[in-house]
Amino acid sequence: MIRHLCSTVARHRLQFGLGVLALLAGLASAQAADIYITADFKPDIDNSNQREFVNTTPWSGVCVGTHQAACINNNWWSIDTKVRGTKQGIREATYGPNGFYIGMPAPRTVRVTSEDGLHTFDLGFNIIGAAMRLVDADGDGPREPASSGNPSNCDLGLKNTSALNRTVMRMFLRRDGGDGVVACALHWISTNNYLITEFDFTYKLTTPAPLAMRSGLYTGMTTFRVGGTGEGADFDLGNGVALDDNLVNVHFRLDVEHAFQLDLPPGSDRAVLAPKSGWTQWSDHGIVPTRLERELPFALSSSGQFSVSLQCQHPLADGRCAIRNMTVDAEDAPLDIRLTLPGFHDAVTGADALGVALTTTMVPPVLTADAFVIRRPSRLHFAVNGEAVTTMLAHPGSHYRGDVTVIFDATP
Incomplete structure (x- = not known):
């Protein structure tokens, strides 16, 4: 008799309340937002071409709704960082940090580890773009609070302006593909107080070769600091910025289920x-x-x-x-x-x-x-x-x- 056994990996999650409370108390001066990026490798024997991870992260940010078709067509995947705050904008004819300004970090290598801790793999994480939505806080600014021209150092991927509530949204796309540190800016923004109601980034994930990974769950994390110019932030939103959260913890979850x-x-x-x-x-x-x-x-x-x-x-x-x-x-x-x-x-x-x-x-x-x-x-x-x-x-x-x-x- 020939018998085939295909075991299932048992998955357990333990939560230690005291350890979490102690950590949060130590980070009281720096609030953190948590976001999650997921990808699965579940190959199909009847579809031999499926040999890579599939991004399963839920859509969020600027790619949801009106712009989703454009994002899908261009393979852009945005995620809302949950960072909120205010910005004091100053209109001036430069591409400087007083206006609509976003500085973006260099690529990172993130190590993911299997649940049993025995296996580790590296994945590449590139920020290829970012988007911000600003709303006139007092409702007394001009209908068009941002320049309609091309940004410096970047391309304009998406844009949306609502004259009724004096809102502007722009997505910057890096020309370097996310290989270095770059700052993108519009030519001017009106002198006014703005609410940052959304801050997103668009990313490219370079996953490990899944055929070399055993079935199971692999997790990892990296942290980005968001802030104003001169604060040493990974994401620089320019001058006059005050944020509710200034840390973004990006959690990665790769699920491998071999055929x-x-x-x-x-x-x-x-x-x-x-x-x-x-x-x-x-x-x-x-x-x-x-x-x-x-x-x-x-x-x-x-x-x-x-x-x-x-x-x-x-x-x-x-x-x-x-x-x-x-x-x-x-x-x-x-x-x-x-x-x-x-x-x-x-x-x-x-x-x-x-x-x-x-x-x-x-x-x-x-x-x-x-x-x-x-x-x-x-x-x-x-x-x-x-x-x-x-x-x-x-x-x-x-x-x-x-x-x-x-x-x-x-x-x-």
């Missing part, structure tokens, strides 16, 4: 051993076969690592399984079991998974491939070899049998 499937042909639960050329040489000429064998073909699909182990109804001391004479009292016959998975190799040694001997005493090998393998023809080979065959034939008409379980664990 794994065995396609077994009918009758794969039974392996009848016989000489390769049949029993004629023995029955007609008395020639003892050197081997009784049977090969079971199957197809295997996998996008990640998996282990293989063996269980026996009749285990032998050397780790092999045996088949037992059910007719007379006789010596058990040892089985040699070998697994062949073309295209796969041992994740530790790099050895190709060709004719891998399976025993109950082995350390279960962890096997992997360099690509998403779909329905690869594979085989299990069962055999009784050498002197054990002669011993079996000393009891003609007997019936030997034994159960063998080959376990494929997709979460090794």
Whole structure:
């Protein structure tokens, strides 16, 4: 019998109230906003082209509503930082920090760690743009509080102005793709008090190669400081800025759920051993076969690592399984079991998974491939070899049998 086990990773979350309270008390002078970025890798065996993470972060910020179609078409993904505050704008014919101004940080590498703490991977996080919405706090300013011209150092991705409530929104897109530190500004803004009712950033996430990651949840975090010019902030909103929150904690959650499937042909639960050329040489000429064998073909699909182990109804001391004479009292016959998975190799040694001997005493090998393998023809080979065959034939008409379980664990 061949059995396929695909385990599910158990996920536990522990919360320690005292530790959290102590941390918050220590950060009382710097309020923090928490935002979450999520991505999944859940490949589909019937869609072999899906080999990368998919961004599953809910839409928020300027890309929601009116501008969502444009964001989707341009692969922009905005997220609202939840930062709110005020800005004292000063109209002047420069691209300086007194106007509509956003300075953006250089890219970062964020380390994500598996739930068990044993595996870490790096992801790249680039801020490729930012957006801000300003509302005339007193309602006494001009209908158009910001320049309609092109910004310095950046391109204008999205824009929206409401003359009725004296609101302006602009999305800046960096020309460097997020590779350095850059400041973007409009030519002028009216001299007035403004409410910052929204501050968003647009990002690019460069995820690890998911085929090298084991199934499970990976988390990480990075923190950005938001503030005014001269405050050493990662996001610089210019002069005259007062914010409710000046820290943004960006939490990352990567969920990896590898595809794994065995396609077994009918009758794969039974392996009848016989000489390769049949029993004629023995029955007609008395020639003892050197081997009784049977090969079971199957197809295997996998996008990640998996282990293989063996269980026996009749285990032998050397780790092999045996088949037992059910007719007379006789010596058990040892089985040699070998697994062949073309295209796969041992994740530790790099050895190709060709004719891998399976025993109950082995350390279960962890096997992997360099690509998403779909329905690869594979085989299990069962055999009784050498002197054990002669011993079996000393009891003609007997019936030997034994159960063998080959376990494929997709979460090794």
